[in-house]
Amino acid sequence: MPRRKGAPEVNAGSMADIAFLLLIFFLVTTTIETDAGLDRMLPPMEPPEDVDVVIKQKNIFTVNINKNGQLLVEDNLMNLKDLRKAAVAFLENNGDGSCNYCKGKKDASSSDNPEKAIISLKNDRETKYKTYITVQNELVGAYNELRNREAQRLFGRDFTEMEAEFLNPETPSKVRDDLKDKVKRVQDMFPQKLSEAETTSN
Amino acid sequence: MAKFAKKKDGDLPAVSTASLPDIVFMLLFFFMTVTTMKDSSLLVENTLPNASETKKLEKKDRVIYIYVGKPTQEYQKVFGTEPKIQLNDKFANVEEVGSYILAERAKKPQELQNVLTTALKVDKDANMGLIADIKQELRKVNALKVNYTTYEGDAFNNLQ
Numbered sequence: 001m002p003r004r005k006g007a008p009e010v011n012a013g014s015m016a017d018i019a020f021l022l023l024i025f026f027l028v029t030t031t032i033e034t035d036a037g038l039d040r041m042l043p044p045m046e047p048p049e050d051v052d053v054v055i056k057q058k059n060i061f062t063v064n065i066n067k068n069g070q071l072l073v074e075d076n077l078m079n080l081k082d083l084r085k086a087a088v089a090f091l092e093n094n095g096d097g098s099c100n101y102c103k104g105k106k107d108a109s110s111s112d113n114p115e116k117a118i119i120s121l122k123n124d125r126e127t128k129y130k131t132y133i134t135v136q137n138e139l140v141g142a143y144n145e146l147r148n149r150e151a152q153r154l155f156g157r158d159f160t161e162m163e164a165e166f167l168n169p170e171t172p173s174k175v176r177d178d179l180k181d182k183v184k185r186v187q188d189m190f191p192q193k194l195s196e197a198e199t200t201s202n
Numbered sequence: 203m204a205k206f207a208k209k210k211d212g213d214l215p216a217v218s219t220a221s222l223p224d225i226v227f228m229l230l231f232f233f234m235t236v237t238t239m240k241d242s243s244l245l246v247e248n249t250l251p252n253a254s255e256t257k258k259l260e261k262k263d264r265v266i267y268i269y270v271g272k273p274t275q276e277y278q279k280v281f282g283t284e285p286k287i288q289l290n291d292k293f294a295n296v297e298e299v300g301s302y303i304l305a306e307r308a309k310k311p312q313e314l315q316n317v318l319t320t321a322l323k324v325d326k327d328a329n330m331g332l333i334a335d336i337k338q339e340l341r342k343v344n345a346l347k348v349n350y351t352t353y354e355g356d357a358f359n360n361l362q
Contacts, residue, residue: 016219019226026233035265035321036256037351045341069361080361125331129324130251130360132333133350137253137357144255160255169260196337 038136043195059111061090061119065135067126080134087142091117091190101150101189114146118193139194146190151182159186246271246288251326252355259349264318266306266345268299270332271325285328287336296332299339307345319347326360 063083064072071078073086093110094102102114111117119139123132144160151159165171166179248271259265269288273281277293286293289302307315320340324333340348 015223016226019223019230023226023230023233026230026237035259035349035351036354037259037321037349038253038255039257039319040348040350042337042341042346042348044344044346081358123330123334125329125334127330128326129328129330129333130326132330133251133253133326133352134357134360136350137255137352140255141357164258167257167260 038133038140040136040194055116055118056112058095058109059116059118061087061111061117063119063121063135063139065121065123065127065131067124069128069131071135080138083135083138084142084145087119087139088145090119091142092146093117101153114190118195120195120197122197140192143190143192147186150189151186154186155182159183162186243291244269244274244288245277245291245293246273246286247325248323249326250323250351250353251357251360253350253352253357254355256352256354257349259319259321259351263310264314265321265349266303266318267321267323268302268336269323270328270336272327285325285332287332296335296339299336300343303340303343303345317347318345319349320345321349321351323351 062072062074066072071080071083073083078086089104090111091104091114092099092102093104094106094113095108095110096112097106099113099115104110121135121139123135147159151157151162155162162179163183166176166183171179246269248269270285271288272278272283272285273293281293287296287299288294289298294302303320307318310318322333322336337348340346
């Protein structure tokens with residue numbers, strides 16, 4: 001006997017299963033990853049056309065990494081663990097006494113003030129990347145340590161935290177404008193002057 | 203009673219699940235739009251070093267990636283074990299980095315072209331010589347903002 005009901009309704013019950021399958025596929029395959037790393041600026045190819053700046057040797061903190069990952073800091077062999085402390089001491093040495101927030105030793109043979117202090121990093125072509133990153137990390141750490149200290153003193157919070165909030169695009173622009181000046185001020189107290197010479201191949 | 207008895211199939215109507223697919227589809231679309239697919243499969247070993255003083259990389263559309271590391275097992279026969287550069291989906295030489303950056307930059311919208319960051323994802327056992335060459339290339343095309351992508355962690359773990 002022929003059915004009189006007309007076309008039977010298509011069973012949509014399995015639709016959910018199919019959609020779930022797709023959903024689970026996308027859930028599994030995609031990664032919401034946020035990358036983090038050390039931000040650096042490379043020097044421009046054309047040096048800015050100003051007169052040759054004479055930099056006193058005492059204002060340069062040389063860090064040399066050889067191919068075995070050993071560190072030569074200011075012509076002395078140094079352990080990587082001591083680098084941060086040495087860099088901090090150099091940066092806030094305040095040899096000419098013009099920096100009133102520094103707590104350095106005012107050693108006449110070290111840097112004049114944070115404004116002039118330059119860290120020069122040099123590495124061998126065969127230096128391992130991990131050593132390089134560790135050294136970079138320590139040097140950035142030295143700057144952050146000093147900036148955090150000053151930010152704590154002035155604004156009662158860490159510089160790194162303020163900077164992260166400032167750079168976060170989700171921060172409301174009103175807060176950002178406020179932070180901008182503060183971040184800038186602390187940055188100017190200890191400007192990051194990290195120069196990287198071209199690598200040597202011997 | 204006869205009135206109700208007419209309904210043959212079940213006196214208790216089943217809960218309608220007709221809208222379930224809609225709900226799931228909604229979720230599906232959400233995930234499809236929100237997530238970004240990894241656009242290139244890795245041809246190189248990429249164990250990043252650790253660092254503690256990291257900054258988050260902001261929006262993904264402003265980042266150009268360069269991978270460096272030694273080729274993975276299956277490519278070692280062809281490409282050897284020396285660290286190589288990977289741009290998009292293929293191996294490249296140092297000289298190609300510049301043109302790659304320019305090509306990627308041209309693909310981005312005008313207003314983003316000046317705020318691009320180059321993320322260097324370098325295996326921790328790579329040599330600095332190669333990195334220095336890449337940096338030189340980046341300087342040539344004026345892509346000065348770089349980010350050495352790392353894992354979050356104690357930097358001294360690298361040395362072990």
